[in-house]
Amino acid sequence: MTATATALGDGVLDELRGILGGDEYVLPDLPARVNRTRVPAPFPVHRWGEFLPDVAVLPRTTEQVSEVVKLANRHGIPIVPRAGGTGLADGAVPLRGGIVVDVKLMNRILDIDLVDRTVTVQTGINMLTLNRELKAHGVIYPDDPASYPCSIVGGRIGTSGWSLIGGRYGHTRDLVISMELVLPTGEVIEVGDGGGRKVRKSSTGFQLKHLFMGHQGTLGIATEATLELVPRPEVEFAAFFAFSDYGTAWEATGALAKSGLATLAGVVLFDEWKLAYLRRDDEAYIPQPPTVRAVIASAMYGARDEVEPASRRLMRIAKETGGKYLGDEISQGDWASRHDRYATPLHGRLKDGQVVPMCWHCEDASIPYSQLPAVREKWHAIAKRYIDRYGIFDDWGMFAYTNAAYKPWGDYLTEIDIGIWEQELDEESWRGWVQCKREIAEVALEHGGSITACHGATRAGDVELVPQEMGGGFEVMKKIKAALDPNNVMNPGKYLLDQAYEGENGREAVR
Ligand SMILES: Cc1cc2nc3c(=O)[nH]c(=O)nc-3n(C[C@H](O)[C@H](O)[C@H](O)COP(=O)(O)OP(=O)(O)OC[C@H]3O[C@@H](n4cnc5c(N)ncnc54)[C@H](O)[C@@H]3O)c2cc1C
Known part of the structure; x- marks a missing residue:
């Protein structure tokens, strides 16, 4: 592949330059395209070249976006919006090449x-x-x-x-x-x-x-x-509590979440696998002794007059339900670093303890509170089977985070984090990984949950289960897609929505 190779002809590139107002907003060169393919989730690196866009464009106005989309329809070219590129479900990966509309300008x-x-x-x-x-x-x-x-x-x-x-x-x-x-x-x-x-x-x-x-x-x-x-909140109050067993911490999480305190912004329960990983491999974390087997983090936001009395109530509930306060330094320091956790290079350990560079995959689901303990057992058991079989995965533990807005007591954003030695992924281990994800998602559905709470179910392993979760709603999704996107140009191949098309507007016609 040459540095500027693209399946789009010069005519289309010239049309794009005309719409965008200059060469600098139309990027057919290889580095620009490669940079807009990469996502943080593990990727079958050996197949990366299959997912390159043909060109990236940088519009500055709505009118330009509209004209680019009309051009895509005229020529039957796939078009994929891309923002920060941090999505964990491959949503911005151009499965069929085409035009990536990078909205950052x-x-x-x-x-x-x-x-x-x-x-x-x-x-x-x-x-x-x-x-x-x-x-x-x-x-x-x-x-x-x-x-x-x-x-x-x-x-x-x-x-x-x-x-x-x-x-x-x-x-x-x-x-x-x-x-x-x-x-x-x-x-x-x-x-x-x-x-x-x-x-x-x-x-x-x-x-x-x-x-x-x-x-x-x-x-x-x-x-x-x-x-x-x-x-702007006057006060951000964070409090972390240690527990010697998961069951007590799970009960305490429920008690805190159900407190009805309006300033409560979130409660998150970390399990012992997560603590073991943090203790072992996360330099940002202040380790707890092995007797600590679960940690709850909680946060409150608002005016001082509201948060101060509410925080006293929160501390009392945590203490009464078996929590040991971890102190201001850990609580405030760790909460303040909540955006930095994954900014450091990641590494994980193989079964024999060898440390290798790993990328991070998080399988997220919405799980009812009552089902968290059972789901946790099953997810770790699935992870262990695949770790034993393929030797390139590592279990980085789980957390469960209050999920609903304003009434944060019913279901939880539940995540199992898996480290993957990405460079070692080949066809066989990739297929194994996809199957592992699917089993994790199946457990979420069996327990009355949703495949995903925030990332989207557009990756292999999850996407096949979307019709099962959506039921009759999936038929409605297809009808809406076909009605709004008659030429199947808008991010085609995602969410199994090709099934909405037949004949010349279907998959083959797109690319
Ligand atoms: C370290 C880390 C931590 C994360 N933590 C969280 C978290 O706490 N909560 C959470 O929700 N997610 C989290 N994520 C996932 C990710 O950040 C979110 O999914 C985020 O919303 C993606 O935004 P983005 O700008 O990176 O979008 P992208 O990844 O660029 O795009 C995401 C999807 O949106 C589409 N899209 C992009 N722009 C537009 C547009 N203008 N119009 C329509 N569709 C568009 C894309 O085609 C793609 O399908 C995390 C990811 C990382 C790497």
């Missing part, structure tokens, strides 16, 4: 409205940058994933993201009030909860906003978004 703040409490942005902006600008106004946009420094508003919409402080402030779907969207055919529409961009609740028509959250770029490209502003 669409990063302007368009309107800060301190009266109706909204901020309107182009979707290429990152939350860290946005909140730096908002600081002077005493407000924040409280979407706070662990990927806060590197994920971007457009990708948060594309995945319907989950926020670490969602118990208090809500998740991406609760925080995006409305958006401007380029549909798969190139028309530009506005969707929200009602007519106006700043209306939070309406009963007019279908509630379309939710349709355009979490579709992984299969239903269009969000170009602008109007977002919630909340008062």
Whole structure:
């Protein structure tokens, strides 16, 4: 492959240059394309070349995005939106090549409205940058994933993201009030909860906003978004508690989550596998002795007058349910580093203790509180079987994090983290890994859960189970996809949505 090889002809590239307004916004060179294929989740590296886009484009306006999408339809070229590229479900990976629309130059703040409490942005902006600008106004946009420094508003919409402080402030779907969207055919529409961009609740028509959250770029490209502003919290209170067994910690997690304290932003339960991994291999973590077999982290946000009395109640509940407070340094220090955990190079251990570079895979699911202990046992047992068989995986433990917005007591974002010696993946071990993921997802469904809580189910291993989880809803998904994207150009091959097409608009016609 040459440095500029692309399956698109010069005519298409020239058309793109005309739309985007210059060579610097149309990138057919190999490094630009390779950089927009890579994702943080483990990847069959030996097959990387199959997933390169033919060209990356950098639009700056909604009109440019719309024209690029219309061009894609005219020529039958796949088109894939990409934001921060931190998605863990391969959503932004161009399965069939084509045009990657990198939204990062669409990063302007368009309107800060301190009266109706909204901020309107182009979707290429990152939350860290946005909140730096908002600081002077005493407000924040409280979407706070662990990927806060590197994920971007457009990708948060594309995945319907989950926020670490969602118990208090809500998740991406609760925080995006409305958006401007380029549909798969190139028309530009506005969707929200009602007519106006700043209306939070309406009963007019279908509630379309939710349709355009979490579709992984299969239903269009969000170009602008109007977002919630909340008062900058006066206090961030974090408290970590140690437990000598998982069962007691699980009970305590439930008691804290059900406390009904409005300032509670989140409660997370780490199990003993996670603690063993942190103790062993995470230099950022302040290790606990082996007698500590589970840890709960909790956080509260809000005004001082609310948080101080609520935190006293929280401390009392944790103590009464068997928790030992780990002190201010660990609690505040570890909470403050919640965005840094995966920023350091990762390594893991093989069965014989050998340390090797590993990449991180997290299998996330929504699991009802009552089912957490049973799911935990089954997930670790599955991981062990695949570790024993293939020798390139490592169990980095599990956590369960309060999941719902405002009523954080029912189900939990539950994650098992697996280290993978990625360079050693070959066809056989990749197939094994996909099967391992599928078994983990099957357990989630058996226990009344959802395959994924925030990342999306667009990867092999998960995606095959989407029709099972969605039931009749999957037929509706296909009808919507075919109606909105008649030429199957918008992120084709994702979510099994090729099944919505027959004949010339189906898979073969796309590439
Ligand atoms: C270290 C780390 C920690 C993480 N922690 C969290 C966490 O706490 N919570 C959480 O929810 N996720 C987390 N993630 C996953 C990831 O950060 C989220 O899924 C995030 O929302 C992806 O945003 P992005 O900007 O990187 O999007 P990308 O990965 O670029 O795209 C994600 C999907 O959205 C689509 N898309 C991109 N832009 C648009 C657009 N403008 N319009 C429509 N669709 C679009 C893409 O096609 C793709 O399908 C984490 C990831 C990492 C690496």
